[in-house]
Ligand SMILES: NC(=O)C1=CN([C@@H]2O[C@H](COP(=O)(O)OP(=O)(O)OC[C@H]3O[C@@H](n4cnc5c(N)ncnc54)[C@H](OP(=O)(O)O)[C@@H]3O)[C@@H](O)[C@H]2O)[C@@H](O)CC1
């Protein structure tokens with residue numbers, strides 16, 4: 001039984017989640033909390049071409065509920081993160097697959113993967129670039145563009161992560177792999193994966209899985225959630241959040257101001273943080289979408305052309321606080 005059960009739509013239908021219902025999901029941090037009890041969020045993000053997505057997603061995770069953020073990323077993103085947010089622990093991209101992820105209280109409680117990994121469209125170009133680079137001398141492992149986002153790499157992330165996993169950006173191309181879908185199907189309850197496609201990524205997933213890509217957003221989100229056994233957060237002017245059981249929750253609190261590069265990376269990190277704190281995947285998706293929408297509205301207040309993703313990122317803590325005040 002969860003708080004959202006009160007408004008759960010019947011299989012195949014949808015409902016709008018009012019901000020009041022989302023506010024009920026905001027956890028109160030206990031007075032005796034410590035950084036590990038609040039949860040470790042690990043992010044395997046960024047690439048040579050998109051270090052910024054690693055910075056935005058990791059900083060977003062650090063601004064919400066979890067107590068400890070570890071970013072596995074490329075050298076440029078590590079340098080940027082050290083400068084912008086020294087409280088985030090940074091490690092080499094390649095070491096994600098090598099390190100023994102801590103057991104006990106220090107174990108990751110959520111993993112975010114794929115923000116800033118090139119999509120299949122972008123990857124075709126990068127692969128050509130890689131072949132050219134290889135002809136001139138092999139690039140360092142951590143900078144190899146295609147390695148991190150291959151279906152095999154995403155499958156390894158799923159196999160190694162006994163915790164909720166959120167897949168975004170280039171990691172979403174792995175939905176086309178039967179092996180990856182088999183691993184996702186084994187995940188239930190707390191470890192159910194969350195995926196965060198925008199409409200373009202959703203169309204690519206639908207094509208790879210032979211679903212009808214022309215469906216309206218609610219039906220498309222439901223079809224993808226059921227076919228991939230995930231909580232699908234389909235991102236557009238609203239966020240359509242569907243469960244593998246076939247219900248869709250709509251967060252319609254956003255603003256055109258969020259239509260700006262990088263705001264999706266902020267959303268991924270924010271939801272990852274809530275998952276790492278221990279909030280169940282559906283609830284984390286709904287609450288994260290509401291906090292993100294509220295941060296977008298706050299950041300856009302009085303601006304003719306809206307804020308940047310960095311502005312939205314900066315408003316996340318206050319946006320979460322607004323939800324708490326709404327209930328008290
Ligand atoms: N600073 C950084 O490091 C940043 C890094 N980023 C990272 O870049 C990576 C690639 O992600 P991406 O979204 O930029 O490109 P991609 O996956 O190829 O899809 C784009 C194509 O999809 C289509 N499309 C249709 N509807 C759409 C919609 N509603 N919203 C968006 N697109 C829509 C449209 O095609 P069209 O329909 O026009 O043919 C469009 O050409 C990813 O890992 C991300 O994390 C970004 O976050 C930015 C900041």
Ligand SMILES: Nc1ncnc2c1ncn2[C@@H]1O[C@H](COP(=O)(O)OP(=O)(O)O)[C@@H](O)[C@H]1O
Pocket residue numbers: 197198235236237238239254255256257258259260261262263264265266267
């Ligand atoms: N017109 C809009 N109204 C409300 N929210 C929007 C609008 N356009 C985009 N968004 C939100 O902005 C975010 C964009 O995510 P995404 O396309 O993945 O961006 P990026 O990959 O550049 O980070 C999503 O959360 C989406 O719901």
